[in-house]
Amino acid sequence: xxxxxxxxxxxxxxxxxxxxxxxxxxxxxxxxxxxxxxxxxxxxxxxxxxxxxxxxxxxxxxxxxxxxxxxxxxxxxxxxxxxxxxxxxxxxxxxxxxxxxxxxxxxxxxxxxxxxxxxxxxxxxxxxxxxxxxxxxxxxxxxxxxxxxxxxxxxx
Amino acid sequence: xxxxxxxxxxxxxxxxxxxxxxxxxxxxxxxxxxxxxxxxxxxxxxxxxxxxxxxxxxxxxxxxxxxxxxxxxxxxxxxxxxxxxxxxxxxxxxxxxxxxxxxxxxxxxxxxxxxxxxxxxxxxxxxxxxxxxxxxxxxxxxxxxxxxxxxxxxxxxxxxxxxxxxxxxxxxxxxxxxxxxxxxxxxxxxxxxxxxxxxxxxxxxxxxxxxxxxxxxxxxxxxxxxxxxxxxxxxxxxxxxxxxxxxxxxxxxxxxxxxxxxxxxxxxxxxxxxxxxxxxxxxxxxxxxxxxxxxxxxxxxxxxxxxxxxxxxxxxxxxxxxxxxxxxxxxxxxxxxxxxxxxxxxxxxxxxxxxxxxxxxxxxxxxxxxxxxxxxxxxxxxxxxxxxxxxxxxxxxxxxxxxxxxxxxxxxxxxxxxxxxxx
Numbered sequence: 001x002x003x004x005x006x007x008x009x010x011x012x013x014x015x016x017x018x019x020x021x022x023x024x025x026x027x028x029x030x031x032x033x034x035x036x037x038x039x040x041x042x043x044x045x046x047x048x049x050x051x052x053x054x055x056x057x058x059x060x061x062x063x064x065x066x067x068x069x070x071x072x073x074x075x076x077x078x079x080x081x082x083x084x085x086x087x088x089x090x091x092x093x094x095x096x097x098x099x100x101x102x103x104x105x106x107x108x109x110x111x112x113x114x115x116x117x118x119x120x121x122x123x124x125x126x127x128x129x130x131x132x133x134x135x136x137x138x139x140x141x142x143x144x145x146x147x148x149x150x151x152x153x154x155x156x
Numbered sequence: 157x158x159x160x161x162x163x164x165x166x167x168x169x170x171x172x173x174x175x176x177x178x179x180x181x182x183x184x185x186x187x188x189x190x191x192x193x194x195x196x197x198x199x200x201x202x203x204x205x206x207x208x209x210x211x212x213x214x215x216x217x218x219x220x221x222x223x224x225x226x227x228x229x230x231x232x233x234x235x236x237x238x239x240x241x242x243x244x245x246x247x248x249x250x251x252x253x254x255x256x257x258x259x260x261x262x263x264x265x266x267x268x269x270x271x272x273x274x275x276x277x278x279x280x281x282x283x284x285x286x287x288x289x290x291x292x293x294x295x296x297x298x299x300x301x302x303x304x305x306x307x308x309x310x311x312x313x314x315x316x317x318x319x320x321x322x323x324x325x326x327x328x329x330x331x332x333x334x335x336x337x338x339x340x341x342x343x344x345x346x347x348x349x350x351x352x353x354x355x356x357x358x359x360x361x362x363x364x365x366x367x368x369x370x371x372x373x374x375x376x377x378x379x380x381x382x383x384x385x386x387x388x389x390x391x392x393x394x395x396x397x398x399x400x401x402x403x404x405x406x407x408x409x410x411x412x413x414x415x416x417x418x419x420x421x422x423x424x425x426x427x428x429x430x431x432x433x434x435x436x437x438x439x440x441x442x443x444x445x446x447x448x449x450x451x452x453x454x455x456x457x458x459x460x461x462x463x464x465x466x467x468x469x470x471x472x473x474x475x476x477x478x479x480x481x482x483x484x485x486x487x488x489x490x491x492x493x494x495x496x497x498x499x500x501x502x503x504x505x506x507x508x509x510x511x512x513x514x515x516x517x518x519x520x521x522x523x524x525x526x527x528x529x530x531x532x533x534x535x536x537x538x539x540x541x542x543x544x545x546x547x548x549x550x551x552x553x554x555x556x557x558x559x560x561x562x563x564x565x566x567x568x569x570x571x572x573x574x575x576x577x578x579x
Contacts (some may be wrong), residue, residue, distance in 0.1 A: 005527075027314065027317075049172075050171075050175050051168050051171040062165045063163055064164075071290065071292060071312065072293055072315065072524055073520065073524055074524055074525055074526050075315075076526055101526075103496050103527065103528075106411075108497075109496035109497040110496075111526060128405075141499060142499075
């Protein structure tokens, strides 16, 4: 995997943490405290779904996630980044991050594939997620990322 | 603490469910029309398919005694008995409740369905100073019924997690008169049992704990005289209340509540909304149910249960030999296999139907988003050779095999490095 532009290596660490804290094993829960650390307190999370667009604060996002877990809509969640494009200037970075969700870590097929648009801000010397936006109306378990990430190791 | 509040609006949830269900409907694998009755085969689109989808686990729907019972009731009482039971009820009700009472060892009141049993019972059983714990995977009808008791705190509990139940009991302390745990005896999708042994321990440890069990999928095939799992485990507990179905393995129609006292039974009859305001079961259904209840009391019924048990064990053994992991280790007539993606489920269902087998897809909202699954059932209609044939075909069309291995909680962390961007 290569990046199109040079960026602070801690951006990569933050993105890895982001995917780690939203994922959780069977019977477990997302890392709620970890989520609060990854996001800026001013973060906006936007989810475009077939049923409408959710414009969420961080607390709304946590409430939505908890609601889905409590109701059993997800008993585990495993999302992993498979390709990334980063642009970085000063304390600002924007990331196009291709992801796969899987039933569990060893699953042979993706449940779904899509792209997260992530805006980062460096606050107090640490990168945090200021914006997270994704579009579920275009996700597809067989989505080919090669057009979006021509120079990346986009796995089809 | 408040009643369950979903993040999403009711309309939004309907839209989401509609989308997921429509996808399977558009694939042509649900919402289909049968060209035959229940039995060893179902005719769909003119093709006979071996029936591995029925909830008539005991295969009683064509038993001569049930057919005769229905016919006699139809001739004697006509096609309908159209008056509220609050005023007048068909005499078959009393005979049926008496026979069910002997089979189940409880005071039984028959209801038009299991769902209506919940709607009738819960507002009467649950007091205004009680706490309700609802298993997240309890049947949808139980979730629905809690809408009628939304003046008390209702907490969703992770599926069969005794630790979560006990935590709630400890936290509840003396703040509530009673703490109810609402669950299924056998879960209709996963096919697993409620954690009865652990619940027995909690019942002893916490006098405030009361169980309300939807045992619809355990009726008839499980327990002495087919009383189901909950009453088999708790035959005489004053703190266990059970709803069952007469429309699944029982082979007839309707539902029933098995209650610890005649006073409570009468109260449900007097005050349970659907008992007064919902239409009664037609006489033919009552006649079939009465015949089935009497059959449950015959010595031969245990032999019939064992016949089903042999089929369940055979299917489990064959699946295990082929490395097809089930969602549960519990031996019930419900078999669920998880797949990694919904399109795999669709492909496997189609392939099985091309090979002459009817199984069911189970995707969200019937199961969690992360567990697209195939659900099949085994009944006394299924011969041992047919079961072997199904498993062979299931194995053949489920490649790659490792994709349906059940994940182990203790599995080693897989390196993210190989899958994520290098940064």
